[in-house]
Amino acid sequence: MTAARVFVVEDEAMIAMELCDRLRALGYDVLGHAASGDRALREIAEHTPDLVLMDINLTGPLSGLDVARGLRERQLDAAIVFLTAFSGDEKVREATGLEAAGYLVKPFDERELHATLQVAHFKRAADRERQQRLEERHALEARLGRAQRDESLGRMAGALAHTFNNAFSVILGLVELARNSVGQPAQCAADLDDAVAEIGRSAEIGRALRRYAGGEVVQTRCLELGKLCREATAIFETLLPEGVRLAMSVAPEPTFVHADALLVREALAQLVTNAGEAMAGRQGEVAVQVGVVSSNGVPGGRTWPAEWTAGDRTWAYVAVRDAGSGIAETDVNRIFDPFFSTKFFGRGLGLALLLSTVRSLDGGVSVDTGPTGSTFSMLLPLAAPGAEPAEGS
Numbered sequence: 001m002t003a004a005r006v007f008v009v010e011d012e013a014m015i016a017m018e019l020c021d022r023l024r025a026l027g028y029d030v031l032g033h034a035a036s037g038d039r040a041l042r043e044i045a046e047h048t049p050d051l052v053l054m055d056i057n058l059t060g061p062l063s064g065l066d067v068a069r070g071l072r073e074r075q076l077d078a079a080i081v082f083l084t085a086f087s088g089d090e091k092v093r094e095a096t097g098l099e100a101a102g103y104l105v106k107p108f109d110e111r112e113l114h115a116t117l118q119v120a121h122f123k124r125a126a127d128r129e130r131q132q133r134l135e136e137r138h139a140l141e142a143r144l145g146r147a148q149r150d151e152s153l154g155r156m157a158g159a160l161a162h163t164f165n166n167a168f169s170v171i172l173g174l175v176e177l178a179r180n181s182v183g184q185p186a187q188c189a190a191d192l193d194d195a196v197a198e199i200g201r202s203a204e205i206g207r208a209l210r211r212y213a214g215g216e217v218v219q220t221r222c223l224e225l226g227k228l229c230r231e232a233t234a235i236f237e238t239l240l241p242e243g244v245r246l247a248m249s250v251a252p253e254p255t256f257v258h259a260d261a262l263l264v265r266e267a268l269a270q271l272v273t274n275a276g277e278a279m280a281g282r283q284g285e286v287a288v289q290v291g292v293v294s295s296n297g298v299p300g301g302r303t304w305p306a307e308w309t310a311g312d313r314t315w316a317y318v319a320v321r322d323a324g325s326g327i328a329e330t331d332v333n334r335i336f337d338p339f340f341s342t343k344f345f346g347r348g349l350g351l352a353l354l355l356s357t358v359r360s361l362d363g364g365v366s367v368d369t370g371p372t373g374s375t376f377s378m379l380l381p382l383a384a385p386g387a388e389p390a391e392g393s
Ligand SMILES: Nc1ncnc2c1ncn2[C@@H]1O[C@H](COP(=O)(O)OP(=O)(O)OP(=O)(O)O)[C@@H](O)[C@H]1O
Pocket: 270, 274, 275, 278, 322, 324, 325, 326, 327, 331, 335, 336, 340, 341, 342, 343, 345, 346, 347, 348, 349, 350, 351, 352, 374
C-alpha cells in the first residue's frame, strides 16, 4: 500500500506543526493542515486525503464534528480520526455515531498515533474495495439484464413476424384460389371460408397477445378450484387424444381462491392439452390433482415467474401430470416464452397465457419434468378462511 495521505485539522498552531512533523517522520504524506472548520472543509475537498486527523474542539463556529458532517454531505470518504482531550466526552460518543474511523485521547504517543492511523487506513481501503466490487457487480447485473431483455424482445419480434407472415401467406393463397375459381361458386365459397377461418385464427392470436401484455381487465371473485375442476372434467376429457384418460382427484379441504373462473379454466385447459399432446400415440392417464399445500410442500423442480417464491403461506394448487417423454433440458427455460413451440402446428402461446394469468393473481407455476413425464402445478394464494364461493363458481 502506498503512503497514506493525511490532512490535519487542529486550531493550536504549535500542536498542528508538531503533529505534522511526527506524521512525516512516520512515513505519512502530509498534505497540509487547517486551523478552522471552514478552511478544513475547503482544503479537504481540494486535496481529497485518505485520512483526516481532526481535533473535535475547534475555535470558530464549526467544531470537528460539524466538519465531519460536512465531509459526509459532500460525499468525501476520507477516514476521520478524532482528537479529544477527554475519553468520556459526550462528543466522542457523537463522533462514533458519525462512523469515525477512530479517536485518540490527548496526550498520545507515537505508537498509538501510528497504530490508530494504520487501522483507519486499512479499514478505508477494504471499504473502498468492497464498494468498488459492489458497483462492478451492479453494473454487470444491469448489463446482463439489458442483454436478456434485448434477446427476448428480439426473439419475440422475430416469432411475431414469422407467425403473422405465415398467416398472411395462407390468407393470400386462399384468396388467390378463390379468385381463380369464381366460375365454380362452391369451390370459391369454400376457399373464402378457409380464408375467413385463418383471419379468425390470426385475430385470436392478436387477442391472446393483448391479454399476455396485460391489456385486459381481469374480474376476480372468490371461487373454489376443486369445484371448478370437477365441473370442467367433461371439457378436459375432450382435450385428450384417444387412449389417454383423465384421472381427477380433489382433496376434501376447500380450495378457495380469488380469480377469474374463465381464465383459470382456460389456463388449466392449456395444461391438460399439453399433457395430452405429450402422450400422443401412448396409452395411459393424465392426472389432475387439486388440493392445498403449505410453502414447504410446494412441489420441487423449477418455478415461474422468475421472481415468484412460495414464501410463508398456504397455496391452493392444481397439478397436471402426464406420462409423456418430458421436456428437453435445453428447452425447459423457454417453454413460457411467447411463441416457443416444439410442435408442428403449435402457436407457443398456451403456457405464456397461463403464466400471465397466474402472475396477475400473485401465483406461481412449478414444473417437474423427466424422462417419465412432466407435472405442471398451478399455485394460487389460498383465500382467507371463511371466504364463501360466489354463486356458480
Ligand atoms: N406436458 C408437457 N410435456 C412436454 N413438453 C411440454 C409440455 N407442456 C409444454 N411443453 C413444451 O412447451 C412448449 C410450449 O407450450 P405451449 O403450450 O406454450 O405451446 P404449444 O403447446 O406448443 O402451442 P399452443 O399455443 O397451441 O398451446 C411446447 O411446444 C412443448 O415443447
